[in-house]
Amino acid sequence: MPIVSPIPSNPLADGRQSERALIIRRGVQRMLLAMNAHVLPELSLASGRRADLVAIMRNGEFWIVEIKSSVEDFRVDRKWPVYRQHSDRFFFATHPDVPASIFPAECGFILSDGYGAEIVREAPEHRLAPATRRALMLRFARAGAARVTVAEMSGVAVPALDGESD
Numbered sequence: 579m580p581i582v583s584p585i586p587s588n589p590l591a592d593g594r595q596s597e598r599a600l601i602i603r604r605g606v607q608r609m610l611l612a613m614n615a616h617v618l619p620e621l622s623l624a625s626g627r628r629a630d631l632v633a634i635m636r637n638g639e640f641w642i643v644e645i646k647s648s649v650e651d652f653r654v655d656r657k658w659p660v661y662r663q664h665s666d667r668f669f670f671a672t673h674p675d676v677p678a679s680i681f682p683a684e685c686g687f688i689l690s691d692g693y694g695a696e697i698v699r700e701a702p703e704h705r706l707a708p709a710t711r712r713a714l715m716l717r718f719a720r721a722g723a724a725r726v727t728v729a730e731m732s733g734v735a736v737p738a739l740d741g742e743s744d
Contacts (some may be wrong), residue, residue, distance in 0.1 A: 598647040598673065599630075605690030606631060606643055606671045609697075615641070620675035621721055623664045624713060627657055631720060632665070639666040640706065640714055643688065646672045652680055664714060 593737050595603070603619060606676050610617050613634040631643040642665035646652040652670075662668050669686035672678075678698065685703025707713065729736050 589685075595645075596647050599645050599651075601692035602632065602645050602647060602655070602671055602673055602690045602695075605695040606645070606688055608693070609690070610641075610643075612694075615691060616722075618721055618725070621718065623661075624717070625660050627662065629661055629662050629664070631665035631671075632714075634715075636719060638719075639703075640711070641665055641667045641669060641701070643669045643671050646670055646676060648682075649680060652676070662704060664701055664706075664710070665743060666706055668704075669697070669701050671695065691719045 586616075607617050607619070608635045610631070611692045613635070615635045617631055619631050619635045620628055621632040630645040631641075633641045633643070635641060642661045644655075644661060645656050645734065646655070647651050652672075656669075658670075667686060668686050670681045671688035672681075673690055678687055678689070683699075685699075686700065687699040688695050689698050690696075724735050
């Protein structure tokens, strides 16, 4: 009889993301970390939608990055306009085999190869209302803290970020 653990080994690997999407995500996360952003993948928003990546930047801005691994993936997705209500800037991210021309010009665009990523088109700023920003900050902080707790309970070493300079 298998032993069932109440603590999943990787709570972010739920089988919904394709291998290509995870590769794109890795490159975008590396870019955002190099920009001194803190990133949470698969964050549930107040609207009930789940954002592929939510980043809080050094200046306090929230960015949402929606990952699209194919033309078909983009064509069938009609939920992305909702993400603008939960971010200061909204980006699409993909890989070099997906044509950039399919993505709306009013959104930012990131190209990722899995090892890194580059912002090809900056996202226009649309500042969050103060109450929305506060609610998103609490959601981000609680989700991040919960993930650290789950990781530590699973025996995963979580590095301290005490020496971080702001």
